Amino acid sequence: MNPPILQLQNVSYTYQGDTPALYHADFSVDSGERVALLGSNGAGKSTLLLLCNGVLAPESGQVLLNGQPVVHKGQSLRQLRQTVGLVFQNPEEQLLGASVRSEISFGPMNLGLPQDRVVRAVEDAAAAMNVTRYLDQPPQYLSGGEKKRVTIADILAMESQVILFDEPTASLDPGHTDLLEVTLAQLHEQGLALVVSTHDVSFAWRWATRAVVVTGGRILRDGPIEEIFSDDALLSQAGLHKPELFAVSQLLFPQLPPAQYPRTLEDFTRRLQP
Amino acid sequence: MLRALLGAVIVWGLAVGRLSPALALIAAAAAAGLLWLPLRHGHSHDDWTAIDYYALQSRLHSVPTGLKALTALALIVLTLAARSPLVSLLVWVLTAAVTVLAGRTPARTWARLFLTPLTFVLLSGLALLFDVAAVPGGVVSLPCFGVYLTIPAQAQTSTLVILTGAAASVSCLYALCLSTPMPQLIAALGRVHVPELLIELMYLIYRYIFVLSGTLSQMKIAAAARLGYGTFRRSFTTTASIMTSLLVSSFQRASASFDAMQSRCYEGKLRFLEQKSPLRAGHLGSAAVLVALPLAAALLERMGRG
Numbered sequence: 174m175n176p177p178i179l180q181l182q183n184v185s186y187t188y189q190g191d192t193p194a195l196y197h198a199d200f201s202v203d204s205g206e207r208v209a210l211l212g213s214n215g216a217g218k219s220t221l222l223l224l225c226n227g228v229l230a231p232e233s234g235q236v237l238l239n240g241q242p243v244v245h246k247g248q249s250l251r252q253l254r255q256t257v258g259l260v261f262q263n264p265e266e267q268l269l270g271a272s273v274r275s276e277i278s279f280g281p282m283n284l285g286l287p288q289d290r291v292v293r294a295v296e297d298a299a300a301a302m303n304v305t306r307y308l309d310q311p312p313q314y315l316s317g318g319e320k321k322r323v324t325i326a327d328i329l330a331m332e333s334q335v336i337l338f339d340e341p342t343a344s345l346d347p348g349h350t351d352l353l354e355v356t357l358a359q360l361h362e363q364g365l366a367l368v369v370s371t372h373d374v375s376f377a378w379r380w381a382t383r384a385v386v387v388t389g390g391r392i393l394r395d396g397p398i399e400e401i402f403s404d405d406a407l408l409s410q411a412g413l414h415k416p417e418l419f420a421v422s423q424l425l426f427p428q429l430p431p432a433q434y435p436r437t438l439e440d441f442t443r444r445l446q447p
Numbered sequence: 448m449l450r451a452l453l454g455a456v457i458v459w460g461l462a463v464g465r466l467s468p469a470l471a472l473i474a475a476a477a478a479a480g481l482l483w484l485p486l487r488h489g490h491s492h493d494d495w496t497a498i499d500y501y502a503l504q505s506r507l508h509s510v511p512t513g514l515k516a517l518t519a520l521a522l523i524v525l526t527l528a529a530r531s532p533l534v535s536l537l538v539w540v541l542t543a544a545v546t547v548l549a550g551r552t553p554a555r556t557w558a559r560l561f562l563t564p565l566t567f568v569l570l571s572g573l574a575l576l577f578d579v580a581a582v583p584g585g586v587v588s589l590p591c592f593g594v595y596l597t598i599p600a601q602a603q604t605s606t607l608v609i610l611t612g613a614a615a616s617v618s619c620l621y622a623l624c625l626s627t628p629m630p631q632l633i634a635a636l637g638r639v640h641v642p643e644l645l646i647e648l649m650y651l652i653y654r655y656i657f658v659l660s661g662t663l664s665q666m667k668i669a670a671a672a673r674l675g676y677g678t679f680r681r682s683f684t685t686t687a688s689i690m691t692s693l694l695v696s697s698f699q700r701a702s703a704s705f706d707a708m709q710s711r712c713y714e715g716k717l718r719f720l721e722q723k724s725p726l727r728a729g730h731l732g733s734a735a736v737l738v739a740l741p742l743a744a745a746l747l748e749r750m751g752r753g
């Protein structure tokens with residue numbers, strides 16, 4: 174059996190002082206997975222994602238890429254950052270280029286790809302995220318949802334195999350959240366592994382198959398999402414709510430296994446009709 | 448207001464002794480009226496971002512930056528070398544026409560932007576035009592605290608040359624800035640081997656001006672919502688604390704942005720893909736005409752004189 178694409182073994186990290194932001198974390202992602210990272214504010218979700226992408230170096234423990242330990246420098250680190258892309262929570266922090274084209278080209282240029290491949294990568298990524306129209310505009314005049322799509326195109330252009338999203342829905346309105354879900358579905362179809370940190374449990378329930386619960390810098394549970402939402406003690410310990418659809422389904426369909434509960438409202442109404 | 452007054456004084460100073468006194472006064476009044484007009488429409492607070500915005504909308508923004516920069520430079524050099532109000536006027540009209548008619552920058556925007564540096568130009572015109580002398584002389588002498596403010600005829604000529612030259616040069620620069628977005632201008636500087644560090648700095652400043660000014664305006668609104676500007680004293684302390692937190696948030700933002708750059712394999716060198724726009728014969732031809740017209744005027748004038 175192949176090793177997972179990305180694996181964190183017993184990883185700890187402390188910013189300043191002596192309370193670690195993350196301790197003894199074990200986590201892995203493999204191709205095609207849809208993982209929701211759940212936890213309250215300050216739980217350590219962003220820290221975990223930064224460690225996965227190699228922006229932070231683990232204080233102890235190690236990160237493995239395709240089974241090989243990552244040395245935190247040079248080619249090995251570059252390989253990690255290319256394979257595992259990170260979309261930052263706030264687009265303003267990530268957007269750097271003076272035009273959308275140069276913005277998307279930043280990653281592939283840093284990878285040292287030849288000019289014509291950069292051009293192709295930028296155009297493909299822009300087309301996939303539907304931002305081709307804006308290629309020659311500066312990012313500051315785009316709307317929040319468009320900026321988000323550009324930041325995703327940034328990562329697509331690097332041909333990553335795993336994409337990490339730090340709270341992608343936080344600044345989006347419902348319409349843009351729907352669009353983002355469509356985007357996530359497209360990326361999933363291309364076989365990418367996706368990890369999304371979120372506070373939105375309904376979104377997590379609709380979209381993810383696996384959930385990882387973080388609280389106080391520890392990974393409390395990692396498993397199928399229906400098991401996590403069935404565990405009331407775990408949810409209250411992590412300060413999480415149960416998705417409403419899930420709670421209602423528990424009352425209405427006690428005979429069903431939780432994995433078969435409806436995930437969307439349409440699904441739910443269909444289930445109610447005889 | 449100040450600008451209209453200055454304009455009137457300067458125009459009168461330039462005209463007096465050359466035109467009949469009544470005509471000079473009428474010219475001065477007309478100048479004041481013209482300079483007064485655009486003010487009545489109120490003005491926008493963020494002209495410096497407006498330039499960038501209009502540059503993007505310009506129909507000329509796909510013309511190669513190098514060609515535009517070279518044309519503007521050639522026209523400025525020509526204006527300064529010709530030292531002729533007529534040539535300056537021609538350059539001024541041509542570049543304004545290119546900006547407004549070919550680039551489709553709204554005429555009112557152009558006028559507002561053009562008037563901004565004009566106050567300074569007019570102020571220096573005042574200093575050039577008037578002389579202080581113990582005895583009356585020149586075309587006009589105004590007694591003033593025991594001495595005389597005079598306008599020598601020679602000063603009239605040189606002031607006219609300098610003022611029209613300055614107006615034409617400003618118009619040339621606006622033709623460039625209002626048709627070329629900042630990043631393209633910076634990229635063009637990079638191609639002529641301005642040091643890389645400077646270029647990267649310019650990119651980052653350009654990018655973060657928008658981020659920081661956005662944060663600043665949000666903070667100001669938040670403070671105003673909590674009556675932070677109620678009294679003069681209060682607005683003073685509010686402004687001070689806004690500036691402090693802007694500094695702190697800039698640091699946080701810088702560190703977050705650095706993380707984001709590193710996550711995309713940044714290793715100490717900013718590298719972007721650049722879009723090159725093709726050089727078209729039409730563009731080249733128009734640029735040639737643009738330079739040829741004032742050049743011909745300058746040569747003809749010189750021949751006529753000599």
Ligand SMILES: Nc1ncnc2c1ncn2[C@@H]1O[C@H](COP(=O)(O)OP(=O)(O)OP(=O)(O)O)[C@@H](O)[C@H]1O
Nearest residue numbers: 188189193194212213214215216217218219220221
């Ligand atoms: N740059 C930093 N310097 C110092 N401490 C930090 C820094 N970033 C995060 N921390 C601390 O580390 C802990 C975990 O933070 P982290 O950002 O990973 O949480 P999170 O789960 O992403 O929270 P949120 O939902 O608010 O984004 C918090 O206690 C936070 O205060």
Ligand SMILES: [Mg+2]
Nearest residue numbers: 218219220339
């Ligand atoms: Mg976070």
